[in-house]
């Protein structure tokens with residue numbers, strides 16, 4: 001790999017765009033593709049090179065990074081017989097940062113291997129604020145050698161890179177984490193609404209809780225109550241964060257994984273059902289902190 005790398009970046013959404021911009025800032029040549037023309041314009045404004053197709057973006061790239069919504073998008077990018085793998089230069093490294101099913105990750109990695117390419121799963125934790133600040137945590141499913149190849153690039157977008165195990169293991173770690181995050185967001189909402197309904201100022205309550213035994217990362221960096229944290233998505237009408245439908249997808253993947261392993265995910269199942277109801281009520285695209293509204297109505 002030379003000093004300046006040609007990197008293809010597929011999927012420039014809430015997470016992918018700031019990650020791609022951090023690579024541009026670190027001096028890499030970033031060729032981006034997204035279905036959204038607005039996202040391509042943003043990339044161009046930041047100094048990246050917008051492309052008309054994924055195929056054009058990967059042409060001559062030394063690394064391909066994808067940050068797509070769900071398994072089916074990653075499957076169609078890498079596993080389709082006419083997909084981009086036919087056009088990626090041999091010796092390139094493929095890094096999928098999307099949160100998808102471990103089985104799809106393993107399948108894509110196997111197909112890549114058959115094409116003589118290294119592919120790793122590298123889902124992230126940290127949300128849009130960390131994506132912008134370049135402080136994401138990457139959870140890696142790969143061989144040690146594959147990780148060593150990807151590490152310099154990952155360090156330009158994140159502050160921690162953790163090897164979880166072989167192909168698919170990064171996804172399994174991510175699903176465990178997000179099941180916990182979904183449960184915590186509901187629990188935080190429930191507790192704050194209880195305080196408000198009983199006369200507490202939510203800022204004061206969260207200040208107390210953040211310094212007490214109920215403290216948790218979701219409360220510190222994703223506070224669901226509007227106005228408590230000006231940086232949280234809740235303070236901009238639940239826009240530009242982690243969508244309810246993405247959390248619903250991750251909880252579904254966690255439940256699927258629990259069924260496959262014969263384990264219980266009692267709270268995870270409850271959380272999935274509550275997020276499903278919230279999504280069905282028209283909140284699918286809002287930040288997942290908007291489940292705060294589920295508890296807003298006084299029942300008695």
Ligand code: NAD
Nearest residue numbers: 011012013014015016034035069098099127128241242246
């Ligand atoms: P997003 O919906 O904002 O972005 C996805 C982007 O992919 C969109 O811009 C969309 O136009 C694009 N896209 C869809 N299909 C495409 C295709 N075929 N070719 C090119 N582009 C395509 O989602 P996001 O919030 O950026 O999340 C991306 C992934 O990261 C998801 O798997 C999500 O679960 C995970 N994730 C999100 C967060 C978060 O806080 N938002 C945090 C950690 C992980």
